[in-house]
Amino acid sequence: MRRKNDNPDDPYHQELLEAVRDIAKASDNIYGSRRMKKALNALSYLISGNKSRKLMKEAGVQVKYRKKYKVTTDSNHKKPLFENVLDRQFDMNGPDQGYVSDITYLWTHVVIDLYSRKVVGWSIGSRMKAQLVCDALTMAIWQRLPAAGLIVHSDRGSQYASKSYRRLLKAHGFMGSMSCKGNCWDNAVAESFFGSLKSE
Structure with missing residues (x-):
């Protein structure tokens, strides 16, 4: 205490x-x-x-009262989900051991390396389809060449539960990981990135 x-x-x-x-x-x-x-x-x-x-x-903290915007996380689906493998272990011993990802309402998807806290993959689209998240992860794979065993964490959105995204993870030997339902703290690094982006 x-x-x-x-x-x-x-x-x-x-x-x-x-x-x-x-x-x-x-x-x-x-x-x-x-x-x-x-x-x-x-x-x-x-x-x-x-x-x-x-x-x-x-502390000078002022609460933002947000306007309505398009929901980016459709977790109301029956697609298979990943366990929360990452479990808020945001500190990695080296690069390309753990990635976190998220989509903003501007239809921008980013993949962030937990070790460097740098964006290693991104994509922009007019719709929040599975291709959006696959393209960003594919960019990260091209740029970083991560080894099998990499943990890739996200929220429970339908894009991350899609067949194409799961196939991409499996093809490279990556471990999918998803936040617990309704808990933004499980993906705090990605949430914080977009929070900073919106304020600039």
Whole structure:
């Protein structure tokens, strides 16, 4: 359990503020004080909702109230799913051991190497079809030549459960991995990338 201290000059208080900023960035600033409190509690910072509001204000975090946009993750399907092999193990010992991927509402798909945090494959299309994710992964394969055993993580979207995508993974000996249902933190690196992209 983390200790409580309301002194603004205390190192622990500064640690709290930094945690608030990190969570806000990872969520693309859509977390209000309630969800911020839950996220901090999950990290063992046991604070109240009122404290969460004060910290967000002090950290300069402003909540974005998003306009409606096209949903990019169609997880309401009956296609086969991969287990969450990655399980939030975002730190790799070397390049091309683990990739994460995601699609934005602008129909841009990226593949990111977890070791370097660099985009190693990408594709843009007018529709969110399986070809979009296959093209980005194929680019990563051409550029990086990853060995068999590579973990490729994504959300539970139908594109990642398609036959063509699964065949591509199998052909190269890669392990598919998918986030748990409704949990953006399982794909936090890719989510954070698009959050930064939208704010620029």
